[in-house]
Amino acid sequence: MKTAVLAAVVLLLGPGTVVPAGTVASGCGPAAVAVADRTLYEGTPAPGERGYTTFEFTVSVTAAAGCAPTGSVAYKTEDGVPGATTPADYVPAEGRLTWTGDAGPRTVAVQVVKDAAGEPDEAFLLRLSDPVGLVLGDDLAAGGILDDDGAAALPIKVSTDGGKICWHVCTVGVGLDSGGPAKAPVTVHYRTLPLGTGEPAYVPVKDAVVTIPAGASGTGAVVKLLDPRPGQVESGFVLELFSPSAGTLGNARTEVTIKPGG
Structure with missing residues (x-):
């Protein structure tokens, strides 16, 4: 499963790993949490500057009708295999997201390093883990970094x-x-x-x-x-x-x- 997921991520298309919710008690059970892929152009810095493009990943929860999500989940970036690596291609990020009754999505921001070099499209990963009061749905997202400097097509x-x-x-x-x-x-x-x-x-x-x-x-x-x-x-x-x-x-x-x- 791990090999298949990583191969799909390199193609910037892979869905995350689905984790069974397990037994749900009667009434309101744990809400499911999921993270969506994000694909953007890398960006080219101004001459003499080191710039970043912000990749914002959406993390959402889905609760049963009439139920409010309560809990938290950890997140952490990982290098692609093969693919984008830190610190050359992106700034690592990790932390924890919390829901206390509202069902709104949360955002994880990852800074991708701009450069002026033509290179293949790459990907890094954002993985959810250690849920408390929640269950993992789609726990793995691909950060697709598109080249804009002319590696495979005309530069933008x-x-x-x-x-x-x-x-x-x-x-x-x-x-x-x-x-x-x-x-x-x-x-x-x-x-x-x-x-x-x-x-x-x-x-x-x-x-x-x-x-x-x-x-x-x-x-x-x-x-x-x-x-x-x-x-x-x-x-x-x-x-x-x-x-x-x-x-x-x-x-x-x-x-x-x-x-x-x-």
Whole structure:
């Protein structure tokens, strides 16, 4: 069983080990606890910096109708065999999660080390153990680390569209130069930079985020335009991308022209 589970994890698809619940007393028995797989791009650090991508694993409990989960479970990361290893690929994490009557999920955060080297996709493990007042359901999750630096496909580059003309609503395209679709969500921040010295005809953006979802190759960055003023002439701004969660930036800036009519 152990060999089969580890082999599946290397493929980033493996389900966790199922542990029998055992005998359940009448009334409310122990709730079952399970952890879900998490797959993200590794990320590329800014030049001269050491960065991390946060993998958030969801740990949930399932109790019988009308019953409230009460108990705790331990968690700990493990290296993949073969696969990601610590400290080169991720920061080890361990601890304990507790439920005291609420059925909400808990989150375990694991920091994965960003790098700029092309390498195969890898995986590490997150294992649940030592349940108290709970029973183990899916106790093993794979942390799938996807390469974004060009080991098996084109490296990811996040870019804006070319020049843009806007009248009432301004949405600037943001997409993957690598063609996509994305294997996991890719986020990127954007902001507006003024053109000229006149009063802006738009609502400035200091730091907003858009997400290219898994399975898509692009999205749109929205900037709100103000109602035209009497005598308003053509104006504009620059939309700039920064801090992508995966890969690097391609065309990071697009000049936008605002037409007061149309």
